[in-house]
Amino acid sequence: MRSQAMFFQRRAGAALADPQLQKKFAGLKGKFVDSRARAVAAYESDFDELRDAGRDIRDRVVANLDVWLELFEEKATQRGASVLWAKDGREICAHVLAIAQRHGVNKAIKSKSMLSEEAQLNAALSAAGVQPVETDLGEYILQIAGNEPPSHIIAPAAHKDLAEVADLFAATHHTPRKTEIPALTREAREVLREHFLSAGMGISGGNFLIAETGSVALVTNEGNGRMVTTLPKVHVVVTGIEKIVPTLEDFATLMRLLPRSATGQEISNYVSLCTGTKGPADADGPEHTYFVLVDNGRAGLLGSDFQEMLRCIRCGACMNHCPVYQSVGGHAYGWVYPGPMGAVLTSLYTGLENALDLPQASTLCNQCGVVCPVRIPLAELQRKLREQQSERGLRPWSERAALAAWAWVARRPALYALAAKLGVRYLNWLAGGEDRIRVLGLAPGWSTGRDFPAPQGRTFRELYQSRQESKA
Amino acid sequence: MRVALFVTCLVDLMRPSVGFAALRLLEAAGCEVAVPETQTCCGQPAFSAGERGAAAALARKTIAEFEGFDYVVAPSGSCADHIRHRYPELLADDPAWCARAETLAARTWELTQFLADVLAVDTVAGKYDGSVTYHDSCSGLRGLGIKAQPRRLLGRVAGLTLKEMPEAEACCGFGGAFSVKFGDISAAIAAKKCANVQAVQAGAVVGGDLGCLMNIEGTLRRQGDEATRVLHVAEVLAGSNGKVA
Ligand code: SF4
Numbered sequence: 001m002r003s004q005a006m007f008f009q010r011r012a013g014a015a016l017a018d019p020q021l022q023k024k025f026a027g028l029k030g031k032f033v034d035s036r037a038r039a040v041a042a043y044e045s046d047f048d049e050l051r052d053a054g055r056d057i058r059d060r061v062v063a064n065l066d067v068w069l070e071l072f073e074e075k076a077t078q079r080g081a082s083v084l085w086a087k088d089g090r091e092i093c094a095h096v097l098a099i100a101q102r103h104g105v106n107k108a109i110k111s112k113s114m115l116s117e118e119a120q121l122n123a124a125l126s127a128a129g130v131q132p133v134e135t136d137l138g139e140y141i142l143q144i145a146g147n148e149p150p151s152h153i154i155a156p157a158a159h160k161d162l163a164e165v166a167d168l169f170a171a172t173h174h175t176p177r178k179t180e181i182p183a184l185t186r187e188a189r190e191v192l193r194e195h196f197l198s199a200g201m202g203i204s205g206g207n208f209l210i211a212e213t214g215s216v217a218l219v220t221n222e223g224n225g226r227m228v229t230t231l232p233k234v235h236v237v238v239t240g241i242e243k244i245v246p247t248l249e250d251f252a253t254l255m256r257l258l259p260r261s262a263t264g265q266e267i268s269n270y271v272s273l274c275t276g277t278k279g280p281a282d283a284d285g286p287e288h289t290y291f292v293l294v295d296n297g298r299a300g301l302l303g304s305d306f307q308e309m310l311r312c313i314r315c316g317a318c319m320n321h322c323p324v325y326q327s328v329g330g331h332a333y334g335w336v337y338p339g340p341m342g343a344v345l346t347s348l349y350t351g352l353e354n355a356l357d358l359p360q361a362s363t364l365c366n367q368c369g370v371v372c373p374v375r376i377p378l379a380e381l382q383r384k385l386r387e388q389q390s391e392r393g394l395r396p397w398s399e400r401a402a403l404a405a406w407a408w409v410a411r412r413p414a415l416y417a418l419a420a421k422l423g424v425r426y427l428n429w430l431a432g433g434e435d436r437i438r439v440l441g442l443a444p445g446w447s448t449g450r451d452f453p454a455p456q457g458r459t460f461r462e463l464y465q466s467r468q469e470s471k472a
Numbered sequence: 473m474r475v476a477l478f479v480t481c482l483v484d485l486m487r488p489s490v491g492f493a494a495l496r497l498l499e500a501a502g503c504e505v506a507v508p509e510t511q512t513c514c515g516q517p518a519f520s521a522g523e524r525g526a527a528a529a530l531a532r533k534t535i536a537e538f539e540g541f542d543y544v545v546a547p548s549g550s551c552a553d554h555i556r557h558r559y560p561e562l563l564a565d566d567p568a569w570c571a572r573a574e575t576l577a578a579r580t581w582e583l584t585q586f587l588a589d590v591l592a593v594d595t596v597a598g599k600y601d602g603s604v605t606y607h608d609s610c611s612g613l614r615g616l617g618i619k620a621q622p623r624r625l626l627g628r629v630a631g632l633t634l635k636e637m638p639e640a641e642a643c644c645g646f647g648g649a650f651s652v653k654f655g656d657i658s659a660a661i662a663a664k665k666c667a668n669v670q671a672v673q674a675g676a677v678v679g680g681d682l683g684c685l686m687n688i689e690g691t692l693r694r695q696g697d698e699a700t701r702v703l704h705v706a707e708v709l710a711g712s713n714g715k716v717a
Pocket of ligand 1: 368371
C-alpha cells in the first residue's frame with residue numbers, strides 16, 4: 001500500500017465532517033473499549049503481571065532475533081516447510097509469484113495478512129494473472145468495495161456500516177438486498193465456499209511463529225484461517241520477522257493477552273497451529289508450505305530508540321483507546337497501520353519525511369501505553385519521533401523559531417516577566433471586556449471549535465509582587 | 473518546612489487565582505511558602521515538541537531556582553510530572569546535573585498529592601454549594617497516579633457533592649500544541665469530554681491542570697453552556713472558587 005500519511009490533516013478533517021463515520025466510530029469504541037475492560041476485570045489473576053510476562057517474552061525474542069529465527073528456520077525445514085526471506089515488499093511479491101508459478105496456481109485464497117497490505121501483494125498477484133480472494137469477512141468486504149484499504153488492524157472494515165455492506169453484496173453477488181448480519185454472513189460464506197474449493201494456494205499471515213516447533217499460529221474468529229491453511233495444496237505464510245516467540249508455553253502466555261486486549265474475548269473462536277506439510281497420517285493439510293519472513297524495515301529498529309515497537313502483537317487496543325483514532329478513524333493515518341502503533345510504524349517504515357503529521361497528531365495522553373498488552377511506551381515513542389523530526393529539520397522553521405524564541409525568553413526571567421505582562425494585556429485587549437476570546441488570531445486552530453478563556457487580568461507575578469509590597 | 477511554589481506559566485498568565493489558592497492551601501497546612509521570583513516555565517512544551525536542547529536548558533534553570541527547598545509543589549500534574557520524571561532523564565548525560573535533577577525530582581509534588589499524601593491534610597477551608605465532577609488530566613493520572621487524592625480532598629469541602637462523570641479518565645483533547653496544530657481533532661475530543669461533563673449535570677467541572685480546564689471551558693462556552701463552571705481544584709479547596717484572592 002502506498003502511503004498517504006502526508007495527507008493526514010486533510011483526511012482527518014474529512015472524517016470529522018462525516019456524520020455517518022462519526023456514528024460508526026462511536027459504536028466501535030463502545031464495543032472494543034468496554035469489552036476489554038470487562039475481560040481485564042474478569043481475568044482470574046493480575047492482568048498487569050500478565051502484561052509484564054508478555055513484555056518479557058517479546059523482549060527476549062527481540063534481543064536475540066537472529067537466534068530465534070535460525071531455530072525457527074531449522075525446525076520449520078525439518079517439518080517439510082521452506083523458509084524464504086524478503087527484505088521489502090517487492091521481494092515478498094517476487095517470492096509469492098514464483099511460488100504461484102511453480103505450482104501452476106491461478107487463484108489464491110487469503111486470510112488476513114497486514115504484510116500483504118504493506119507489499120501491495122493483491123495488486124501484484126492480479127497483475128500476474130493470479131486471482132487473490134480475501135476470505136476474512138472484513139477484508140472481503142473491502143476487496144469487493146474496490147480494494148479499499150483497511151481502517152483497523154483487526155476489524156478492517158470498521159468504517160463501513162450495515163447499509164453499505166448490504167448494498168455492496170447485492171450489487172456484487174446479484175442477489176436480493178439483505179440487511180440481517182447472519183444472512184449477509186451466510187451469503188459471503190456461500191460465495192467464498194466456491195473459492196475455497198477451487199484455489200490452488202492459500203496465503204495467510206501469522207499471529208505468531210513458534211521457534212521450538214517451527215509452527216505458525218493463527219488466531220481468528222471466523223474459521224476462514226483454517227480453511228486457507230488446510231484446503232489448498234500450497235500454503236504460504238507471510239509474516240514479519242519479529243512475530244517469533246520461543247516456545248509453545250510463551251505462545252500460551254501471549255494468547256491470554258491477545259484476545260482480551262483485542263476484542264475482550266477470553267480466547268478467540270479459532271486458534272490454529274500449523275506445523276509443516278501434510279504427513280502420511282494426516283487427514284488434511286497442505287502438500288507444500290512456505291514461510292516468507294519479511295524485514296521491510298523491522299531489522300532497522302533493532303538497537304535503535306524504537307526497538308520496543310517490535311514487541312507489538314497487533315491487538316489493536318492502542319487504536320481502540322486512542323482519542324485521536326476514535327475521532328478520525330484509521331484511513332486518516334494513510335498507511336497499513338493506524339492509531340498510535342501506526343503513527344510510530346508508518347513513520348519508521350515509510351520514512352519520517354513521508355509522515356510529518358503522524359508523530360504530532362497525539363495529545364500524548366498515553367492511554368495507549370496503559371492498555372498495550374506488551375507495555376510499549378507508545379506516547380514516548382511518538383515524542384521521540386518528534387525529536388528526530390526536529391533534529392532532521394523536518395518541522396516548519398516558523399514552529400522551530402517560535403519554540404526557540406520562547407525557550408530563550410524563558411531563560412531570562414526579567415524579559416519573560418515583561419513578555420508575560422504584555423501578552424496578557426494583548427489577550428485582554430482581544431477579549432474586549434468579555435470573559436472569552438472568540439477568535440484567537442495567532443492560533444486559529446484553537447478557535448474553530450472553542451472559545452479561549454480570557455486571562456483574569458494581571459499576571460500572578462504582578463499581583464504577588466504588589467501583595468508582598470503591601471505586606472512590607 | 474520550606475516549600476517552594478511552582479506557579480506554572482499558564483497559571484501566571486491566565487489564572488493567577490489558582491496560584492493564590494495553592495499558596496493559601498499550603499500556608500493553611502503549616503508550610504512556609506516561598507515563590508521564587510525568577511521562575512518561568514518548566515520546559516515541558518519544548519520537551520514535548522522534541523526540542524531537547526531547549527528543554528534541558530530550562531531544566532537546569534529550574535533546578536537551580538528550586539533545589540534549596542524541602543519541597544517543590546505545583547498546581548499542575550503535567551508540570552510536576554515533567555520535573556519528576558523527565559528532568560533526570562533529560563540530564564542523564566551529565567552526572568552532576570543528573571544528581572541535582574534526581575534530588576529535585578524526589579522533592580517535587582503535584583498540589584493535591586502533596587496535601588493528601590505528604591501532609592495528610594484532613595480539613596480544607598473551601599465551601600461550595602452544589603455538585604462538581606472531576607476530570608482526571610492525563611499526566612497527573614497516568615504519570616503520577618493522581619486519582620484518589622483530589623477526590624478525597626474535595627470530599628472535605630463543605631457543601632460539595634462529587635458526581636462521577638462517564639469516562640472521567642478520557643483525555644480532553646488539549647495536548648498543548650496539539651490543540652492548535654490539530655484544532656479540529658482537538659475540538660472534537662473536547663466536545664466528547666464536555667458531553668460527559670454535561671451528562672452528570674454537575675454545577676462545575678473541576679480539574680488539576682489549567683490547560684485542560686481552559687480547553688473544556690472554551691468548548692462549553694462555544695457550545696452555549698454558560699452555566700457549568702470550570703474550576704481548578706485548588707480554587708475549590710481554598711474556597712476562592714475562581715476569584716483572585
Ligand atoms: S502497540 Fe500494543 S496495543 Fe497497539 S497493537 Fe501493538 S500490542 Fe496492541
